Amino acid sequence: MPMTMSQKILAAHAGLESVEAGQLILCQLDRIHGNDITSPVAIREFKKMGFEKVANPDTVTLIMDHFVPNKDIKAAQQCKCCRDFAAQQELESFFDVGRMGIEHALIPEEGLVVTGDLAIGADSHTCTYGALGAFSTGVGSTDMAFGMATGKAWFKVPSAIRFVLTGALPPYVSGKDLILHIIGMIGVDGARYKSMEFTGPGAHSLSMPDRLTVCNMAIEAGAKNGIFEVDEVTLAYEKEHAKREVRVFKADEDALYDETYEIDLSALRPTVAFPHLPENTKTVDEAGEIKIDQVVIGSCTNGLFKDMKEADDILKGRKVARNVRAIIIPATQDIYLKCLEAGFIKDFIEAGCVVSTPTCGPCLGGYMGILAEGERCVSTTNRNFVGRMGHVDSEVYLASPATAAASAVMGRIASAEEVMK
Numbered sequence: 001m002p003m004t005m006s007q008k009i010l011a012a013h014a015g016l017e018s019v020e021a022g023q024l025i026l027c028q029l030d031r032i033h034g035n036d037i038t039s040p041v042a043i044r045e046f047k048k049m050g051f052e053k054v055a056n057p058d059t060v061t062l063i064m065d066h067f068v069p070n071k072d073i074k075a076a077q078q079c080k081c082c083r084d085f086a087a088q089q090e091l092e093s094f095f096d097v098g099r100m101g102i103e104h105a106l107i108p109e110e111g112l113v114v115t116g117d118l119a120i121g122a123d124s125h126t127c128t129y130g131a132l133g134a135f136s137t138g139v140g141s142t143d144m145a146f147g148m149a150t151g152k153a154w155f156k157v158p159s160a161i162r163f164v165l166t167g168a169l170p171p172y173v174s175g176k177d178l179i180l181h182i183i184g185m186i187g188v189d190g191a192r193y194k195s196m197e198f199t200g201p202g203a204h205s206l207s208m209p210d211r212l213t214v215c216n217m218a219i220e221a222g223a224k225n226g227i228f229e230v231d232e233v234t235l236a237y238e239k240e241h242a243k244r245e246v247r248v249f250k251a252d253e254d255a256l257y258d259e260t261y262e263i264d265l266s267a268l269r270p271t272v273a274f275p276h277l278p279e280n281t282k283t284v285d286e287a288g289e290i291k292i293d294q295v296v297i298g299s300c301t302n303g304l305f306k307d308m309k310e311a312d313d314i315l316k317g318r319k320v321a322r323n324v325r326a327i328i329i330p331a332t333q334d335i336y337l338k339c340l341e342a343g344f345i346k347d348f349i350e351a352g353c354v355v356s357t358p359t360c361g362p363c364l365g366g367y368m369g370i371l372a373e374g375e376r377c378v379s380t381t382n383r384n385f386v387g388r389m390g391h392v393d394s395e396v397y398l399a400s401p402a403t404a405a406a407s408a409v410m411g412r413i414a415s416a417e418e419v420m421k
Contacts, residue, residue, distance in 0.1 A: 002252040004160040005227050006195040009135040009249050013118040014155075021159035021256075031112055031119035031136075032147040033061035033093075035103055035360075036068060038122035040081040041141035046148055054089050055151035061093035061112055062086050063103040066360040068096070071367040101332025101358045104128040104216060104300035109332055114238055115230055116247030120144065120153050125300055125382060127218045130227035131211035133234050133248065137225045158224040160195040161186075162257040165202025167266035172416035174310065175210030176302055176380065176400035179217045180271040182263070184281030192222035194258060197251065199229045202265045208237045209306040216301045217382050220278040270415050272378075273398035276386045284403060284415040291323075294377040295408040296389075297401050298329025298356070299363045302380035305335050307401040312344040314405035314416055320352035321411030327369050329356040353408070365389045371396075378407040 001018040003011065011019045013027040034042050039062050046054075054060050062082050067075035079096070086094035093112060095101065101109070104125050113119045113129040119136040120126065122144040129136035139153065147153050163182065169175075183190070196218045198211075206214075211228050218226030228234070230248045238246050269283040297303075297311045308330055320326045328348050330336040336358065339345050348355050362369025363381040371377055371390030376397065379389065384396035399407070402416040409419050 002254040002256060004195060004255045004257070005133070005197055005229065005249050005251045006135050006160060006225060007157055008251070009116060009118055010155060010157055012247070012249070019157045021157050023157045024154060025157060026152055026154055027118055029059060029120060029147050029151055029153055030117040031059055031061065032121070032144060033063065033103065033107065034122040034141065034144050035066050036064040036075070036078045036082055037066045038141045038144065040078050042122055042144040042148065043081060043085045045142050045145035049145065049149060051149040054148045057089055057091050059151065060089070060091055060148050061107065062091060063095045063106060064097070064100050065102050065358065066364065067366055068100060068359060069357065099333065102300045102303055102360055105303055105331035105335070108132060108212065109241060109334060111242030111244070114242045114244050114246045115234055116249055120147055124219045125216050127223065127225045128212055128216040128300065130215040130218065130225050131208060132238065133228060133230035135225055135227065138219065158193055158195045159258050160197050161191050162260045163196060163198045164200040164260060164262045165198060165265055166200055166262065167202050167264045168205045169265045169268065172402045173268050173270055174400045174402065175206060175213035177268055177271045178210070178265065179214045180273050180278065180281050180398060181268055183217065183221050183278045184271070184273070186221055188220060188277055188279045189222040191218070193224050196221065196223045196226040198227070202263070203228055204231045204233065205265070207306060208233055209304040212304065213301055217278070220382060270400060270403045272403065272413060273384055275384055275395040275397065278382070278384060278398060284413065287413045290376065290397070290413040292378050292407055292412055293324065293375040294369065294371065295324060295326045295404050296329070296362050296369055296377060296379040296381060297327070297404050298331060299360065299381040300331065301382045302401050303329055303331025303335065305338050307380065308335065308339050308344050310401040311405040312347050314402060314409065314419055315351040315353065316347040318351055318409050318419070320408045323411050324408050326351070326353040326408040327356060327362065328353050329361065330358060332358050362389055378404045378413060380404050
């Protein structure tokens with residue numbers, strides 16, 4: 001039976017020769033992870049089930065990232081629950097203050113998920129690791145508990161949509177613009193419980209950070225997972241970051257897809273998702289005069305070194321508009337250090353930005369960037385729902401690091417081209 005990339009990974013982990021869309025299967029997991037919000041729920045469920053030891057400590061990862069350093073007593077209690085459990089279970093992959101980073105940036109950086117893996121995480125943006133040619137998807141905390149206890153999880157095999165990419169991205173256009181374009185095209189439910197599979201010469205031209213961004217936001221189109229065809233870029237990244245052997249799964253030539261879309265990357269323009277859905281997209285050329293109060297550059301979607309460099313290219317030697325608060329959040333300690341060594345931190349501070357320790361912070365309206373009533377923010381994060389970053393009457397506009405940095409300088413939604421000309 002012909003299979004897609006995702007279906008082949010699922011079949012291999014279920015010990016089956018083949019699977020088909022809609023089939024229910026029990027699979028062995030390579031990675032189970034949670035954060036300081038979702039893990040305590042999973043830990044409580046794990047104990048309720050009567051389990052005392054996780055099935056395989058080497059596959060369980062807990063990352064403190066949402067409210068770390070702790071913002072209040074509740075956040076501190078959540079993290080203490082995780083710390084105690086990690087110590088009891090002797091989990092090597094426990095990341096706390098000083099070691100931590102935003103989970104979906106840290107896990108690939110640490111080589112904890114590799115090509116061909118099957119990974120679940122109690123966070124919806126776990127689909128990020130599809131950029132590595134892995135099947136990864138977000139689950140609830142109860143599923144995380146079951147995964148920790150048994151090393152397995154149940155899946156319904158998804159059907160798939162194929163995206164054939166051609167051409168190459170023009171200047172100041174990135175993977176964020178690509179995925180916003182796609183979500184604007186198919187809608188927030190356009191890939192509901194399906195795999196979004198990316199292939200073609202354009203896909204191979206994308207950097208790993210751009211691929212990670214695209215897969216990170218597959219969930220914003222309703223997808224079960226996003227996944228890129230494995231190539232030399234993938235394998236070079238794995239060689240640098242991972243110590244485990246990888247398994248490459250390639251879709252059969254006659255694999256079945258529900259739809260196929262062809263996208264010419266060279267035709268894309270910087271794209272912004274207007275409130276209050278990621279599908280509400282316009283190009284910067286169509287944006288009009290939208291004055292803003294805040295800019296956030298970071299998150300699991302756009303907190304990598306490449307994202308920081310794109311922001312620095314625009315902010316260096318310039319000033320953030322007086323009416324704008326600019327917050328920059330490198331996604332991991334390693335990325336923060338590289339930014340420091342490259343001179344980015346100095347450039348950001350001289351431009352009038354504040355630079356934060358790695359944290360999810362403002363992305364989910366947690367802390368370090370909450371919006372008041374009527375305020376507008378251009379953010380490189382992944383969601384702009386009502387009240388996502390603060391007051392229900394605030395507005396979040398999703399954009400790339402280049403567009404966000406340009407908007408910070410201009411005090412309104414603006415393109416990098418406008419600032420750099």
